[in-house]
Amino acid sequence: MRLDRTAVLAAAVVLLFFVSVLLGSYTVTIPDFFTIVANHLTGGAKIPGASFIVMENKLPRAVVGTMTGIAFGLAGALFQTMLRNPLASPDVIGISFGASAAAVVAIVLFGAAGAVVSGAALTGALAVAGLIYAISSGGKLRRTGRGNAAGNRLVLAGVGIAAALQAVVSFLMTRADIRTAADALVWLNGSLNSASWDRAGVLFLALTVLVPAVTFIAGPLRILELGDDAAAGLGIRVNTTRLILVAIAVSLAAVATAAAGPVSFVAFLSGPIARRFTGKASLPASAFVGALIVLAADYFAANLAPLLLGGTVLPVGVITGVLGAPFLLWLLVTANRKDA
């Protein structure tokens, strides 16, 4: 039953992927699409216009979108499960703000763009995650014995750092030239507008390492859900496992943020939706839901929103927020279980 539902989600991702590549403001027929891709790979003749739009714009955009969604979905589900807190997601515990602060510093103070911003975001996310982990694991942490104390400290440290970084971002926004501030705002919302094959390649490499790592850690994670003491009793090395989990989840969020900016809500929303749809907490389902959200939102942002707003291509993160919020509220209202 669960496998079926997860498969449905996977099929929906594939379907939506092709919808976003083939349809929209520029329509490509299916035979044309295969001709374009085949010719691109074999170096054959190009179809004027269509080849460029598909290979340089629509396809990389959809590929980056899919992988970003998978990474955010997995990262969010990992955090929420590990910390046993539905509010815990990379943005709440500070990692996205690390990326944002570094990116805004790069954009505003150094006038950076493109790959430099991505690199800064990645560095910022990882540095902040390392800082948070160092803060929360030092001191008198060892064997506090009480339930999820280490997790709580991780969250609190993250919250403190996130607040400070957010202040830095707001301040830089007031200091910047207004046009730079507007650019930074687009990045801060999460956008696929500058998706490219380079970015897709980096993201793909990262995912080929991280996704197998997630499947490897999924078993211990399930035991860790029972509580630190129970897990230790069952022979799990709690601290080591948690360190590995944090490292994987942070890396997922960091590479996704570097590729597309902190697309709001995807990490936060994927887990609850996947659970609602499949009936139980499921990492693969969360990944597929993440991809679905990003693809659907970006299709809307790139193709439908400009019609309503006189040509403004919205950042995808704006759509995930605007459409994601009512959806989560609906989930909450209709959920008949006590815990959402």
Added chain:
Amino acid sequence: MSTTTARPAGGTGTQVPAWAPTGPLPGDASGRKRAAWLLAAVVVLVLLAGASLAVGARDVPLGTVWQALTVFDPTNGDHAVVHARIPRTVLGLLAGGALGLAGAAMQGVARNPLADPGIIGVNAGAALVVVIGIYVFGVTTFSGYIWFAFLGAATAAVVVYLIASLGRDGATPVKLALAGAALSAGLSSLMNVILVSSQDTLDRFRFWQVGGIAGRDWSVLLPGLPFLAAGALIVLLAGRILNSLALGDDIARGLGQRVVLSRAVTVLGIVLLCGTATALAGPIGFVGLVIPHAVRFLTGPDYRWVLPFSLTAAPALLLAADIIGRVVLLPGEVPAGIMTALVGAPVFVWLVRRGKGASL
């Protein structure tokens, strides 16, 4: 069974089990220690308020500050400077206290350490309506912003609470936190739709967004006072309620607490406090989120101590941040909304590190 055992359930009880939170005994050493800490915090706050009048781009000796307050001479430039600093000091005290109280109460109501006053949507609601005010009605002044901000804050909070209340169990902590987070994210995305398409609006909004207590005069402050007073009264009286809610809804019900009603009233107080604070000072993060946690390291989880401590510590942080912000980038100023986080974060991180697994 006989009459001596505490009855576990039912709404009849004035009878309270022995383990229920009660007041500190008269000779209670920890109670006296906490009272001493509270006194120390009040002294620090008074000193900071004095410093807030004296320190700035133009430093005024403390003696002159005292003169300006007691025998005001309008022709004396120093006196005028001090008088100009009074509203911002008062606003620092009011907004800081409101945010600290609201934050502590919010974490209790939502039973979630990640909950801050913003989690019920006040910041996002206020921000969206302010952006609409700028974009549609061309509002440009702080006194113009307040009513938009208050309208947005109150509406968002009510909507969050209503959504969380739907369904069988009423506004459970998880539903409240999730509904708030969801609505906040949605509202700020709507706001970003406007900001991305209108650079002029972004240009004005980004200065409101940082939050601060400078540049507001009495005409901005005074309308907020009744709301703040009502909210503070409600929340300060809610300490016992929060203590029993912290034990979980079922136990609280068993203690004779009318869970749904008391939670609704507490949330009303929170909304009045942080909605008004946001209207007056813009969205100031960190204070409401972090001060209650910092306070718990001193007081333990008893809300009857956490609330007054938060009421004292939060304005101290806000004033300290504002004072540092005045001198750190002379001749310019760094808004208090920025400095609170920069000043507070290291302290908070230090507390987290040395604490023994903070929990609610």
